[in-house]
Amino acid sequence: MRFARWPTTGWLAVLLATVLTGCATAPATTPDRLYTGRFSAVATLGDKRESVSGRFSVEVRGDRQRIDLATPLGTTVARIEVGPDGASASGPGMQDARGPDADALAEQLLGWRLPVSGLSDWIEGRPVPSRPARVERDGDRAVLIDQDGWTVRIAETFAASDRPRLVVLERAASPLAPGVVLRLVVDDPAA
Numbered sequence: 001m002r003f004a005r006w007p008t009t010g011w012l013a014v015l016l017a018t019v020l021t022g023c024a025t026a027p028a029t030t031p032d033r034l035y036t037g038r039f040s041a042v043a044t045l046g047d048k049r050e051s052v053s054g055r056f057s058v059e060v061r062g063d064r065q066r067i068d069l070a071t072p073l074g075t076t077v078a079r080i081e082v083g084p085d086g087a088s089a090s091g092p093g094m095q096d097a098r099g100p101d102a103d104a105l106a107e108q109l110l111g112w113r114l115p116v117s118g119l120s121d122w123i124e125g126r127p128v129p130s131r132p133a134r135v136e137r138d139g140d141r142a143v144l145i146d147q148d149g150w151t152v153r154i155a156e157t158f159a160a161s162d163r164p165r166l167v168v169l170e171r172a173a174s175p176l177a178p179g180v181v182l183r184l185v186v187d188d189p190a191a
Contacts, residue, residue: 033060035123037186038072045178056184060120080105122152123186125164158188 040053055070064083070076078091087105090096099105103117118128125142127133133147141162145152149171156166166185173179
């Protein structure tokens with residue numbers, strides 16, 4: 001099974017980069033949206049378990065996104081860029097790869113699909129527009145989103161803005177793909 005053969009760095013680069021969905025290189029202007037923070041991911045398949053953690057940044061510029069993944073000490077291990085022309089992944093120690101979109105790129109690299117193209121919406125605490133979703137709310141705020149095979153829980157929010165601070169994404173294991181739990185702790189945008 002491909003899951004057992006992936007070294008942690010390769011798995012980290014592909015899983016998180018794909019989960020966070022990135023973009024083609026954008027001009028040096030202020031991004032439309034910028035998210036930074038910490039992540040931890042655990043993938044389990046049978047009795048095999050892998051975990052990784054580090055830092056992330058997601059830049060959204062129109063229809064393009066770029067994601068950088070780094071070790072806890074800040075060394076960049078992967079960059080994912082996604083735009084209308086497709087997705088690419090690169091990083092030290094990994095072969096550059098391209099795919100038609102982030103989900104297909106994950107399938108190409110991992111052997112199983114990660115339906116994560118909605119992360120920039122989920123990190124904002126909302127479902128992706130125009131795609132079916134089940135949403136549980138606490139007043140006006142979404143607290144749980146079931147969409148694209150993922151359960152997204154908005155576990156904590158910032159007191160001042162009510163924006164998501166802790167987002168937990170979960171996907172159950174299947175016979176060919178590991179179960180995944182991804183925790184994103186988003187830095188305070190007001191800080």
